[in-house]
Amino acid sequence: MxxxxxxxxxxxxxxxIMLGVSLYLLVRGHDAVGGGFIGGLSAGAVVVLLxxxxxxxxxxxxRLLRYxxxxxxxxxxxxxYGIAGLVLGGSFLAGAKFELPGGLEVAxxxxxxxxxxxxxxxxxxxxxxxxxxxGDEGVTRLPERAVRR
Amino acid sequence: MILxxxxxxxxxxxxxxxxxxxxxxxxxxxxxxAALAGATGILAGYGPAVVRGxxxxxxxxxxxxxxxxxxxxxxALAFLFALIVLGIGAVVMAYSARYFAAGAAQxxxxxxxxxxxxxxxxxxxxxxxxxxxxxxxxxxxxSSFFLIGGRGEGQAGATRxxxxxxxxxxxxxxxxxLLGIDxxxxxxxSLLADQTLATSPLxxxxxxxLLLAAFTKSAQLPFHFWLPGAMVxxxxxxxxxxxxxxxxxxIYLLFRMTPLYGDVALWRSSVIAxxxxxxxxxxxxxxxxTDLKALLAYGTxxxxxxxTALIGIGSPLAVAxxxxxxxxxxxxxxxxxxxxxxxxxEVGTRDLDELGGLRRAMPGLAAAGGLAALSxxxxxxxxxxxxxxxxxxxxxxxxxxxxxxxxxTGLVVAVSIGTFAYSARYYWRxxxxxxxxxxxxxxxxxxxVAAPLATAITGAAIGVSVPVLNPVENAVALVxxxxxxxxxxxLWHGWTLPLVLSGVVVxxxxxxxxxxxxxxxxxxxxxxxxxxxxxxxxxxxxxxAAGKHVGASASSSxxxxxxxxxxxxxxxxxxxAVVWDELGPQGAPAxxxxxxxxxxxxxxxxxxxxxxxxxxxxxxxxxxxxxxxxAAWFVVLGAPDLALTQLLVETLTVAVxxxxxxxxxxxxxxxxxxxxxxxxxxxxxxxxxxxVATYALAGRxxxxxxxxxxxxxxxxxxxxxxxxxxxxxxxxxLDTLGEITVLAVAAGGIYALLRLGDPxxxxxxxxxxxxxxxxxxxxxxxxxxxx
Numbered sequence: 001m002x003x004x005x006x007x008x009x010x011x012x013x014x015x016x017i018m019l020g021v022s023l024y025l026l027v028r029g030h031d032a033v034g035g036g037f038i039g040g041l042s043a044g045a046v047v048v049l050l051x052x053x054x055x056x057x058x059x060x061x062x063r064l065l066r067y068x069x070x071x072x073x074x075x076x077x078x079x080x081y082g083i084a085g086l087v088l089g090g091s092f093l094a095g096a097k098f099e100l101p102g103g104l105e106v107a108x109x110x111x112x113x114x115x116x117x118x119x120x121x122x123x124x125x126x127x128x129x130x131x132x133x134x135g136d137e138g139v140t141r142l143p144e145r146a147v148r149r
Numbered sequence: 150m151i152l153x154x155x156x157x158x159x160x161x162x163x164x165x166x167x168x169x170x171x172x173x174x175x176x177x178x179x180x181x182x183a184a185l186a187g188a189t190g191i192l193a194g195y196g197p198a199v200v201r202g203x204x205x206x207x208x209x210x211x212x213x214x215x216x217x218x219x220x221x222x223x224x225a226l227a228f229l230f231a232l233i234v235l236g237i238g239a240v241v242m243a244y245s246a247r248y249f250a251a252g253a254a255q256x257x258x259x260x261x262x263x264x265x266x267x268x269x270x271x272x273x274x275x276x277x278x279x280x281x282x283x284x285x286x287x288x289x290x291x292s293s294f295f296l297i298g299g300r301g302e303g304q305a306g307a308t309r310x311x312x313x314x315x316x317x318x319x320x321x322x323x324x325x326x327l328l329g330i331d332x333x334x335x336x337x338x339s340l341l342a343d344q345t346l347a348t349s350p351l352x353x354x355x356x357x358x359l360l361l362a363a364f365t366k367s368a369q370l371p372f373h374f375w376l377p378g379a380m381v382x383x384x385x386x387x388x389x390x391x392x393x394x395x396x397x398x399x400i401y402l403l404f405r406m407t408p409l410y411g412d413v414a415l416w417r418s419s420v421i422a423x424x425x426x427x428x429x430x431x432x433x434x435x436x437x438x439t440d441l442k443a444l445l446a447y448g449t450x451x452x453x454x455x456x457t458a459l460i461g462i463g464s465p466l467a468v469a470x471x472x473x474x475x476x477x478x479x480x481x482x483x484x485x486x487x488x489x490x491x492x493x494x495e496v497g498t499r500d501l502d503e504l505g506g507l508r509r510a511m512p513g514l515a516a517a518g519g520l521a522a523l524s525x526x527x528x529x530x531x532x533x534x535x536x537x538x539x540x541x542x543x544x545x546x547x548x549x550x551x552x553x554x555x556x557x558t559g560l561v562v563a564v565s566i567g568t569f570a571y572s573a574r575y576y577w578r579x580x581x582x583x584x585x586x587x588x589x590x591x592x593x594x595x596x597x598v599a600a601p602l603a604t605a606i607t608g609a610a611i612g613v614s615v616p617v618l619n620p621v622e623n624a625v626a627l628v629x630x631x632x633x634x635x636x637x638x639x640l641w642h643g644w645t646l647p648l649v650l651s652g653v654v655v656x657x658x659x660x661x662x663x664x665x666x667x668x669x670x671x672x673x674x675x676x677x678x679x680x681x682x683x684x685x686x687x688x689x690x691x692x693x694a695a696g697k698h699v700g701a702s703a704s705s706s707x708x709x710x711x712x713x714x715x716x717x718x719x720x721x722x723x724x725x726a727v728v729w730d731e732l733g734p735q736g737a738p739a740x741x742x743x744x745x746x747x748x749x750x751x752x753x754x755x756x757x758x759x760x761x762x763x764x765x766x767x768x769x770x771x772x773x774x775x776x777x778x779x780a781a782w783f784v785v786l787g788a789p790d791l792a793l794t795q796l797l798v799e800t801l802t803v804a805v806x807x808x809x810x811x812x813x814x815x816x817x818x819x820x821x822x823x824x825x826x827x828x829x830x831x832x833x834x835x836x837x838x839x840x841v842a843t844y845a846l847a848g849r850x851x852x853x854x855x856x857x858x859x860x861x862x863x864x865x866x867x868x869x870x871x872x873x874x875x876x877x878x879x880x881x882x883l884d885t886l887g888e889i890t891v892l893a894v895a896a897g898g899i900y901a902l903l904r905l906g907d908p909x910x911x912x913x914x915x916x917x918x919x920x921x922x923x924x925x926x927x928x929x930x931x932x933x934x935x936x
Binding site: 036038095109115 | 789790793794797798800801804805808809867868869870871873874875877878879882883885886889890892893895896897899900903
């Protein structure tokens with residue numbers, strides 16, 4: 001990976017903003033453009049940015065960026081939401097609305113969307129983590145002959 | 150509700166069993182045994198009500214529209230089987246407390262699975278919903294697989310057992326679905342009450358499928374081979390699954406379906422014929438086996454065939470006799486297997502040629518084995534005698550043509566002679582005669598021998614006080630045939646024909662036993678036992694080879710090969726859409742907007758850029774630009790959610806493809822000119838066809854009804870204003886759940902694929918050639934990596 005000062009410095013400022021935007025997209029998804037898929041993909045873009053600016057090591061060394069916990073917790077959250085709907089609402093994945101103090105209305109399906117967010121993010125983390133080790137770490141490029149047809 | 154509590158409690162017990170074992174090691178098995186015994190007691194308390202005809206029911210609706218419900222029902226038949234499942238389960242647990250070595254690593258897993266199996270089997274016999282029955286049926290097959298394969302040595306046997314029984318499981322599912330569609334419900338008790346189903350045009354198909362399920366599960370010809378193969382499992386498992394309970398699931402299914410099909414000729418003739426053939430083959434093969442577990446396994450095959458034939462006869466008398474014999478068989482076969490386990494444990498062998506004279510060293514065990522062998526041989530005053538007498542009476546009075554009764558009775562007498570002979574062979578060559586030289590016998594603890602003694606004594610006690618079974622067996626006959634035979638079981642009925650035949654059996658059996666050396670020699674010389682396992686392996690290998698052949702076309706390392714089917718389908722569909730009127734354009738094309746032409750112009754430029762690119766990275770980046778243009782188009786058309794998703798996916802795709810391409814040379818290699826021309830022609834044709842088809846087919850209809858409904862109702866229904874999102878998380882949340890599950894699986898697949906050829910040096914390289922590698926290695930490496 002070629003070291004780039006601009007990318008490195010830029011990412012320090014950009015990453016938190018992007019993460020914030022991704023969470024914003026997730027939360028407002030029920031009423032405006034956004035949602036779990038889009039939010040998760042935006043958060044995935046942060047991971048990609050981290051990868052290209054700080055290198056594979058940054059992702060490998062992170063405690064949070066591990067694919068199995070992310071994917072598993074997301075799936076678990078979605079299923080739990082579904083079962084809660086079965087128990088409380090009478091059918092699997094049944095939704096509900098809640099009135100928060102201050103006139104805010106929140107749909108319970110946000111929990112489901114958080115699950116989607118985590119799974120999508122986990123998939124991207126998995127890809128970057130395991131596909132992303134750099135050539136310098138001992139990947140041998142295939143010889144020219146092997147790919148010529 | 151008590152049924153739900155007992156069933157749920159048993160499943161919960163299986164979850165905590167490993168924890169108990171971690172805390173108390175193998176002694177935890179006593180607690181599990183006590184819990185199962187308690188459950189037996191609770192259900193037994195409902196006995197009087199059940200035999201009166203008041204079934205205990207529990208019902209929890211799940212998807213009422215699809216008739217899916219957790220619906221349980223305990224009538225007399227389910228009661229009998231439930232008591233066998235839980236009661237024998239308790240004894241096997243107590244036995245396991247001494248069978249497994251102290252501190253053995255596998256104990257927790259095995260005991261947990263055993264309890265899980267007990268719960269599944271209990272669910273199977275209590276299920277009152279056809280699909281629920283299937284679910285529990287499969288759970289027993291799966292837990293059997295893990296229990297057999299638990300020690301790593303039984304892979305082939307476990308695989309054969311799993312594939313055979315789960316093939317039967319699929320047949321069961323197909324049969325139950327057909328039956329449910331035919332009857333308009335999946336509630337088993339309603340289906341069984343609907344006599345029109347027996348004569349419906351679908352009935353033959355249902356019968357064949359259900360029989361396939363029953364015959365595979367209960368090891369009937371020609372599927373019997375899996376049962377002896379499953380004997381590699383530890384003895385508690387052989388005892389519980391492969392002698393006393395799981396193999397009785399098929400028998401249970403036959404019992405259960407008798408009200409509907411008992412009088413159908415196809416059902417009756419196949420059940421009787423297959424049952425008798427299996428009984429005979431099993432008995433003959435058991436006469437020559439010297440491995441005690443193999444001897445008992447073929448004995449089980451034979452006894453299951455006997456039960457099958459008896460149910461096939463279908464008269465109230467026959468069904469009642471089958472119920473008694475099911476209990477008798479569970480008791481004596483459990484005793485026999487457990488005693489073999491003790492012998493194996495304390496002597497170190499279970500080969501008849503190396504055993505003998507063990508009675509002096511193990512008097513308690515010899516008593517248990519002797520009682521069980523007497524019961525299996527059908528001698529008074531044991532339960533096996535009573536059930537065999539009743540069975541003989543049922544065969545003699547078999548309804549239908551006169552020859553059927555005569556032929557069936559003759560065959561059953563032959564089977565019983567064989568049974569007597571191999572019972573005698575088991576007892577005599579294990580416990581009597583001179584002790585083989587050089588045989589060291591460890592002293593078995595009394596707690597170890599207690600379990601086989603308990604089942605043996607229970608069999609004997611019920612034998613001498615056999616009228617206690619009258620209400621149960623008559624009630625079973627009543628629920629399965631609609632008639633109460635009013636049987637009064639007794640050891641002494643006077644000088645009846647069955648008693649005379651019993652005499653014939655004893656005389657024949659003694660003769661066969663006396664001539665055992667000659668019989669074995671004769672059998673070994675002429676034996677052509679049906680090698681079902683070899684036939685199975687042959688078919689299995691052939692299937693894998695065929696799969697390899699089919700898959701070969703999809704395992705090329707040249708990407709172009711994968712494009713051929715895709716382009717062919719695309720081309721055919723595109724051409725079809727243009728040529729075929731009914732598929733062709735419907736309605737006027739959507740009006741085009743000004744920005745469309747700008748985007749199309751830019752798209753053309755970017756596509757030319759992709760084609761012209763010399764480096765891989767350049768081509769990918771330009772392709773990503775094409776994707777961005779499409780996203781822009783979505784914005785113009787008013788689909789911001791779609792546009793945003795497209796934008797993000799495109800970005801990430803480029804990043805991922807760049808990562809993958811780093812392993813390839815940075816520039817494209819040049820192909821021959823002829824190859825380039827061919828590719829260009831194919832690409833242009835595919836592109837033109839796709840474009841024409843898109844123009845002809847897309848955007849030519851107005852808003853659909855469903856779309857209109859979403860637009861008008863979505864916000865009121867869900868409180869969300871973003872309809873795309875409400876569809877994703879509310880209306881079609883189940884689809885989304887499926888999709889994220891696919892994503893999760895894909896993430897696991899990426900992990901597995903890339904770790905297989907791990908080039909990072911972070912973990913040991915684990916390649917296909919190394920297989921089977923020690924299982925812990927990759928996980929260990931993974932843990933290190935993730936730390």
